[in-house]
Amino acid sequence: MAITPLRVGEKELALGIKRDITARKTAEEALSESEERFRQIFEQNQDAQVILGCGECRVIDANPAAIALFGYSREEFIGMEEADLLGEKVCEKVKTGLKLQGGFSFERVDAVRRDGTKAAVSVRGQVITLRQSTMVLCTVRDLTELIRMEEEARYIQAKLIHANKMTSIGTLASGVAHEINNPNNFILFNSTLLSDAWKDAARILERYYRDNGDFSLGGLPYSEMSEVVPELLSGITDGSRRIKGIVDNLKDFSRKDKAGLEGSFDVNRAVMASVSILSNQIAKYTDSFEVDCAEGLPKVKGSGQKIEQVVINLVLNALHALADKKKRVIVATRQEEGRVFIEVRDEGAGMTRDVLDRVMEPFFTTKADLGGTGLGLSISYSIIKEHGGTLEFDSAPGIGTTARITLPAEAEGLE
Structure with a gap:
């Protein structure tokens, strides 16, 4: 209500105007309630x-x-x-x-x-x-948690793909090993038989040589062939045995590990099997590869095949880090206070602190242009962790890198 003074002639009057503001008050209260609801929703x-x-x-x-x-x-x-x-x-x-x-x-x-x-x-x-x-x-x-979950899902998918590829490779390796092993057994058996036959024939040929002088044998003088043939036969036998060793390692690598983590294995044997599988890569990247396995190591509980996979990955990384074939890679084993150590040292390019801090992250790789997936070390870390061990790296740019695996020794082997 509004009152306005008003003069009419000699009279003093007041003009009163009364307005109905019910609608406005209702609107104001509704607006206030709406803003309060918005405030509560906003705050919560x-x-x-x-x-x-x-x-x-x-x-x-x-x-x-x-x-x-x-x-x-x-x-x-x-x-x-x-x-x-x-x-x-x-x-x-x-x-x-x-x-x-x-x-x-x-x-x-x-x-x-x-x-x-x-x-x-x-x-x-x-x-x-x-x-x-x-x-x-x-x-x-x-989106931090969502991105983390997406990356974890991709990581799990990549591990599944990797596991599937490894299964396929294992099946292929097993088949190839079988196909190679059969003819190689003939070579190994026959080379041994030929070597024995040559020893018997050599006595007769030697008497003939003494009585009649030198003669041609296979297009060469017998005096030369008498020295060459034993070397050739020995080379065939040694080469065949080497093939057999590689095939056996492939078969072991591809064979399903029935014992799983409940079994036990010889660390030195796992290291030597890994080195044997990588012999071609080692010859390609370095002229100075050393293996120093300590004697009398206790066995380690777990899967020897999985540890072989880790050693293969670490040795390959070391080889790929070398600038030339004069640089060295050393694989060594030792034991200390109930633990078994495997070390892979290289004289490669080394890593900066930033790279070293991220080296075991899934999908982190410095070799993307070479087809690197960034999964090798993260999978290796998971394998070592499930064995109750640790995987650590020491590195300096221009000096090299040391990868160190620590595994708990089996209790029985410490007695």
């Missing part, structure tokens, strides 16, 4: 929400989730000018003001926390009217 939302001034990218308010995500206090948030904590793209959108009618969305941007670190987030913006002012409500969802 698990997603970070930041209210920005429409057209100016100035922070007006932030909810507790935003405070936790970005590390600023509410006082530090409010009034923050040119808020680039959500990135330039978001700020540019907000500055377009009322043109935002339908809002905006970014599936992934790099948000900047108070300490300068970055966090991958998704941002959705919507124009709202609050306290009779136009603002932009930005809902920010932290």
Whole structure:
């Protein structure tokens, strides 16, 4: 109600005007209740929400989730000018003001926390009217956990693919080993038989040589052939035995390990089997490869085949790090205080501290251009861990790298 003084002639009067404001009060109360509901939803939302001034990218308010995500206090948030904590793209959108009618969305941007670190987030913006002012409500969802889960899923998938490939390789190796082994057995048996036959024939040929002088045998003088043939036969026999050893290692590598982690194995034997499988690669990359296996090592509980896989991976990495064939690679074993150690040392390029800190991360590789997947060392680390051991690296750029496996010795072997 409003009262206005009024003079009419000699009379002093008052003009009263009465208005019905019920509708306005109802509207104001409804607006107040609506803003209070918005405030409660805003405060309790698990997603970070930041209210920005429409057209100016100035922070007006932030909810507790935003405070936790970005590390600023509410006082530090409010009034923050040119808020680039959500990135330039978001700020540019907000500055377009009322043109935002339908809002905006970014599936992934790099948000900047108070300490300068970055966090991958998704941002959705919507124009709202609050306290009779136009603002932009930005809902920010932290994608860190989602990205971690996606990477873990890719890692598991890659391990499954790797396991499937290893199974296929094992099946192929087993088949090839069988196909090679059969004809090689004929070679080994026949070379031994020929060697015995030559010894008997050589006595007769030697008497003939003494009685009649030199003669031709296989296009060469007998005097030369008498020395060459034993060497040739010995070379055939040694080569065949070497093939048999490689085939046996392939068969062992591809054979399913029935004992699993409940069995026990000889570390030196696992190391020598790995070196034998890699003999061709070793000859390709270095002229100085050394194996120093300590005697009397206790057995280790677990899977010898899995440890072979780890040693093969470490030796291959060492070989690939060498600048030329003059550089050395040394594989050594030893025992100390109930533990068995396997060390692979190289005189290669070495690693920086940054690379060394990430070397066992899944998918991290410095050999992407050579087809590296970044899974070898992470899988090796998992294998050693399930054996109750450790896998550590010491490295210096330009000097080389030492990979050190530590495994607990089997209790019976320590008695």
